[in-house]
Amino acid sequence: MSTTETTASGIGPVEGAGASAYTVxxxxxxxxxxxxxxxxxxxxxxxxxxxxxWLFMRLSGVVLxxxxxxxxxxxxxxxxxVSKIGFAFVAGRWASPFWQVWDLxxxxxxxxxxxxxLRTVINDYAERPNTRxxxxxxxxxxxxxxxxxxxxxxxxxxxxxx
Amino acid sequence: xxxxxxxxxxxxxxxxVAHRVTGVLIFFFLFVHVLDTALVRVSxxxxxxxxxxxKSPIVALLEYGLVAAILFHALNGLRVIAxxxxxxxxxxxKQMLWTVVGLWVxxxxxxxxxxxxxxxxxVFGS
Numbered sequence: 001m002s003t004t005e006t007t008a009s010g011i012g013p014v015e016g017a018g019a020s021a022y023t024v025x026x027x028x029x030x031x032x033x034x035x036x037x038x039x040x041x042x043x044x045x046x047x048x049x050x051x052x053x054w055l056f057m058r059l060s061g062v063v064l065x066x067x068x069x070x071x072x073x074x075x076x077x078x079x080x081x082v083s084k085i086g087f088a089f090v091a092g093r094w095a096s097p098f099w100q101v102w103d104l105x106x107x108x109x110x111x112x113x114x115x116x117x118l119r120t121v122i123n124d125y126a127e128r129p130n131t132r133x134x135x136x137x138x139x140x141x142x143x144x145x146x147x148x149x150x151x152x153x154x155x156x157x158x159x160x161x162x
Numbered sequence: 163x164x165x166x167x168x169x170x171x172x173x174x175x176x177x178x179v180a181h182r183v184t185g186v187l188i189f190f191f192l193f194v195h196v197l198d199t200a201l202v203r204v205s206x207x208x209x210x211x212x213x214x215x216x217k218s219p220i221v222a223l224l225e226y227g228l229v230a231a232i233l234f235h236a237l238n239g240l241r242v243i244a245x246x247x248x249x250x251x252x253x254x255x256k257q258m259l260w261t262v263v264g265l266w267v268x269x270x271x272x273x274x275x276x277x278x279x280x281x282x283x284x285v286f287g288s
Contacts, residue, residue, distance in 0.1 A: 058243050065236045072229060077276040082225065085213050087206035090199075107196065114189030121186060142193065150196045153203050162206055 222281035
């Protein structure tokens with residue numbers, strides 16, 4: 001404390017000496033910024049996948065807020081809540097292309113949003129390369145299966161199945 | 163705070179933890195939900211039998227939990243977007259979290275009767 005306060009200007013002895021040591025004829029050494037790309041640095045082989053995934057989470061998130069909260073209102077809150085749900089109720093809603101598109105969009109966005117979220121969770125906590133590989137393999141298999149199954153159900157729904 | 167950890171505690175970390183936990187729970191429910199809905203391609207009876215379990219009082223509590231998870235994830239997700247894209251987002255992240263929590267409490271109180279009403283009538287009679 002006492003040593004720094006001896007210089008009246010408040011500038012420590014090192015800074016004071018350093019600033020005056022460099023002139024136009026004797027400039028300070030130039031320090032290259034860290035991680036700067038030069039001609040020698042290898043070309044990036046990675047695209048902007050992580051940035052696209054980050055942006056997708058936000059864009060799909062906004063759409064899903066509307067789709068999912070609307071879905072909850074219809075299925076669990078309005079018109080008797082969960083009690084009214086049954087085959088006839090599903091048939092009534094999927095008779096309209098509007099609700100088919102709604103559910104299809106919700107299925108795809110929610111599955112991809114959730115799959116990317118779980119991919120991040122696996123990346124964060126699974127440390128062994130083999131564990132990561134198997135968990136992601138399982139995740140992608142389950143995701144593709146569920147998206148395809150759900151899509152098939154919406155497109156091939158038959159109200160007169162019986 | 164233990165040495166060598168990135169976890170900082172307080173509103174920022176705990177909202178992140180809650181976002182993660184609710185997200186994983188919702189995603190696992192989504193798998194089950196697509197599978198149960200797929201039963202409409204099997205037969206109306208198969209679908210109605212499985213949906214009947216969704217109307218039992220115990221599953222109604224799980225549905226209330228699902229609504230809780232979805233509402234928190236949705237509201238906090240909008241907060242995350244505001245933190246990322248709004249220039250003052252990071253500065254007001256705490257205030258936005260408490261707004262999220264306040265809205266969530268109000269919506270959860272509003273959801274009690276619609277989501278749990280039928281279960282209460284079944285358990286206590288009406």
